[in-house]
Amino acid sequence: MAWAKAHVHTGSQSGYYNLCDHLVGLAYGFSASGSTTAYVHWTQIPSKFKHAGSTNVPAGGLAFFSGGSGHVMISIGGGKFISNDIHGNGSYTQTTIAEVKSKWGKPYLGWSQPWFKANH
Template sequence: MIGKLLTGTLLILTVPALATLTALTVGSSADHCLDSSQPSAVPTPTFTAEATVPDSGPTSPTGAPTAGCIPDLGAHAAVATVPAGTPTDVAAAVRNGLAYVGVTGGWYQRCDQLACRAYGYANSGYVSAHTHWLAMLATGHAHPGDPCPPLGSFVFFNTGRPDGHVSLVVQADPGSCDHTVIQVTANEIFDHATGNHGGVYQLSLARLEGMYLGGHGYLGWSDPVCAGALVPPGAPSANAGS
């Protein structure tokens, strides 16, 4: 059981058991790409907030420009080796999270939903990433200010706007806690430069930190606890259209 904070009221919700999922696959990039030989606009971080209703799956619009055609914009998941001994649910979540990297649409204002989707949830069960963070603080699942998020955890940010941001950790650095080594997935952040709408990207935690409040927006990390409904059997995979 965990608490969900809404308009000052603590509601008690049952958390479903974390689902063990098979890895998803991402389709090939669209044919039409931005010209990488030309200077691209500086990526502008866009605010993300969750839509709490289940969606029918991310989309890759035909002919839409993809981040894969622009250097260093996190459009392709890096090869990641899940360390031996990683819990099964965490290992599956990391692979699932990476499978969404390169998707060009379908995740506009759905950062919290995207993080929980890796663990098999249709939505997070919270109104926003900020509300999710408050619930984690209230129930002892949050680690505020801790600079060393473990693999599969959720990292939260104050973006300067009400709903905040959350991302999934897909590569940790338990030895040094180096934020240039730690990798996360995130929605929307390079959409301005790529022409995507709700695309999913992979980047370092340090780079994501630099996009919020002058590098001072990092709140900490939480255990991967969600309160939404599980994805129903037969739901579209990462490369399926809506």
């Protein structure tokens, strides 16, 4: 959470564009998540760490969406998240599950505790 909050910006950073799964890995101290896409990341997480359909995501939890390569963002608590690209390509800003669903039309899958293929 601290890493995500420290990197919030509204300007375009090409290093953040279309790299949501990479960014959540960085937030937890990994050089990569270990997955090829956010959707693949969701499919690799053991079911005991997933909360399918639940929108009550605690701070630090990862919220996942399907649709194309999917999307993942990190919760900062209180129904708020830090996500890339939602407010412009390469941006990294605060958003909600509802905004991602509405703006991008991506179906919400649920949330998980931080789990990365990179360390499993």
